[in-house]
Amino acid sequence: MILPIHHLVRSHMAEAVGRLYVIPPEDAVIVDMALETPPRRALGDIAVPIAFALARRLRKAPRAIAQELAAALGRIDGIARIEAAPNGYINFFLDRAKWLREWASQEYRGFRLRAQGAALHSREADGHGKVIVEHTAINPNKAAHIGHLRNATLGDAFGRLLRFQGRRVEIQNYIDDTGVQVADVVVGFRELEQKSVDDVRELAESPRFDYYCWDLYARVTEWYAGDKERLKIRVTTLHALEHGGNDIATMAAFIADRIVRCHLRTMARMNIGYDLLTWEGDILRLHFWAHAFDFLKKTGAVYMQTEGKLKGCWVMRIEEAPAEPGAHPNTDVAAAEPSDDPELQETREKVIVRSDGTVTYVGKDMAYQLWKFGLLGRDFFYREFERGTTRTLWSTTSDNGAASSKPPSFGRASMVCNVIDTRQSYLQKLVKQALAVLGYTKEAERSIHYSYEMVALSHETARELGYDTSEEADKPFVEVSGRKGLGVKADDLLDRLNDKAGTEVARRNPEFAPDDIRRTAEAIATAAVRYFMVKFSRGKVIAFDIDEALSFEGESGPYLQYATVRANNIFAKLKDREGLDEAAVTTALADAPQDALTDGSDDAHDLWGLVLEAARLDEIVDQAVRTLELSVVAKYAFALAQQFNGFYHRFPILAEDRKDVRLWRAAAVAFYRDQMTEALGLMGCAVPERM
C-alpha cells in the first residue's frame, strides 16, 4: 500500500536535500519530513512541503527550492512524474497502472497486506515484542451496559490495528471478582432474598442471570441507603470473600463465573474475544502483592509514614508533573522546594498499604502491571476457560491442581495498553510512576493508558427509558449510573438493533431463509454499534441517543457495509452473466491500454482517486495507533465508502462497452473492496453477502 511508497519518496528526498544543500540525514528537517496527500489528483498523489522548512535556512523562496529539488530527484521506480508546484510543494505522481496492477493482483490480497505491515514495523526498534491490551474489565456482578461497549469496542479494535501492523498482541480481560461490587450482590442474595448457594445456582440456570443481578444490585444500593448500619454487612462480606473457604466466597465465586460468562456472550455478539482472563482473586491467593511490596520497600519507592494523618500507612511520594523544558521558569523552583504547608505535603503522598495492613486498589494494580511486563518474578497457573472455534480463551488460576500442563506464554510484554476511562487517569499515572521509581523507565514509558471519555445518555433516551431527568435538566446529558440501575444494557441495545435490521433485511430480500435473515441482521447490528462507538474521538463524551444509534443511514456501520456489498455484487454479476471472475480481470490488465487511467481527464482522475484513497489504509492505521485515536479509521472508512458510492453512480462496469475502461474500473473496485473489507475488519465489522 502507500507506506512503502512514502518510504521510497522520503529516502530519495533525503538524498537530494543532502546532496544539494549539504544537510545530513539526522537533521530535523529531514527526520521530521512530512508527507501529505494533495487535495486533488490533478495536483499529484504525494506532496512534500519540505521547501517551506528549508526556505528560511537557505534564505531562498520555497518555489525556487522546490524546483531545484524536483530537478535533482531524477527518476524513481513507481513514480511517473515529479513536479514543483508554484506555491512551493513538491508533488509526486505515481505510476498509476503499475500500482493498480500490483494492488489488484490476486497475490496481493489477504495475507500479503499484513506481511507488508509486519516487514515495515520490524524496522522500528520500538515495540518489537508483545503488546498486552487490557480492556473490558467489567465488574462481574451485573449485565454489561453501553459504557462497557465503548471500552471493549475501542480495546478490541486497537488490538486489531496492532495485529494489522504485524505486532504480537495479547488481549486480557481483568476480572475483579473479590471487590465491593460482587460483595454487594452477595449481600443482596443473602440478606434481601435469603438465598443459599444452591438457590443461586438454580437461579443462574434461568436466562439473563446478569439482568437479575442488575436489578438486585440496584436494590442493595437502596437498601444500604435506608440504614447506614447495613454497610457493616458489606465489610464483613468483603472480608469473608477475600479470606476464602466459606459459603460467602463460594457464592461470590459462582456469581462472578456466571456473570463473566454472560459478559463473554454479550461481547461475542460484538465480535469481541480475549486471550486471557486475569482474576483478581488469583493475584490475591498467589500473593503477587506481597512480592511487589517487598520490591517497593527495598527500593524505597514506598515507605512507612511515622507521623501525621497517614501515620502507620505505607505511602508513595507523588511526583508533581515535571515541568516542560522552558515552559514556566518558576515551576522548577516551586517543585524543587519542599512545601512548608503540611496540608500540601500530605497530598503528595499516596497510601499504598493502609494502617490496618490491607493493600489499596492502586497497590494491586502496580503488582499486576509488574507481572504484565514480566518483572514480578512470579506467575499465575493457567487453565482453559472456553474453547472457541478460532481461539481458546485461557484463564488464570491459583490452583495448581486445575492448571494446564502446557499453557501458552502469557505476560512478559514489551508494551502494555490499559483501556480504562479517563476518570482513572490519576491512578494510571501512579502505576506508571511506580515503574519509573523502581528503575524500569523503559517499561514506564511503554505503559500506555488508553483513556477515553464516558458514555452518558441523551435526555430523550433517558426519558424514553423512564428515568426522571429533572435533576440534571441543565446538563447536556444524563450520566449513567450502574448503582441506580440507570443505563442501557448492551444486550437490550443489540436486541433492538437485531430486530430492526432483521425487518429491513427481510423486506429487501424476500427469498432469504430465516437463518439468512438472522445472520445478516446480526452482522448489521454489530456494525451499527461498533461504528457508533469508534466514530467519536476518545476524548469526547458520548451522549448516547438510542434513535441515533439505531440509524442505518448516513455515517453508520451499515452504510459502510452497504458500500462494500455493492462492490461485491458487481463481481457476482460479472461472473453470473459472463463467467468473468476477478482473476481473469486482473490478468487481463497486464496488456490493457492505460488511457482510462492516465489521459488526464476528470474520469481518469476519479478512477485513480478511488484507488489512491483505498491504498492509504496502512497510513491511516499508523496514524491511529500513533495517536491512539481510532476515530481516524472510522472517518477514513466512511469517506472511502462515500467516494466509492460516488464512483459507483457515475461509472458503470457491467454496462461499459469499452473493454479497457471496464477492466481498469473493475480492478479499482476490486482493490477498493479488499481495502474496505480490511478496514471494516479492523473495526470488528463483517461484510454480509447481501443486505
Add this chain to the structure above:
RNA sequence: GCGCCCGUAGCUCAGUUGGAUAGAGCACCGGCCUUCUAAGUCGGAAGUCGCAGGUUCGAGUCCUGCCGGGCGCGCCA
C-alpha cells in the same frame, strides 16, 4: 485551589507532526429507481472555528491569558 479533557454550521461531530478553497452526518428545501440493491445519489441553504493577545512566510491546529462546560485530586474500587 491544583491537574486533565472539551468548546468548529440549528443539532452531533471530522479537520493528520501548523500548509493548497474550513468539511461530513442529521434536520430542512429541491431533483434522481424499465440501469451494478434508493441502507443510495446529485444540488441548495447553513460557520466572527468560545474571546483577546502572541509566534510564523502561513494558525481551526502551537504559546500565554481569560470565559463557558465536564471529569479527577480518599486509609473507595
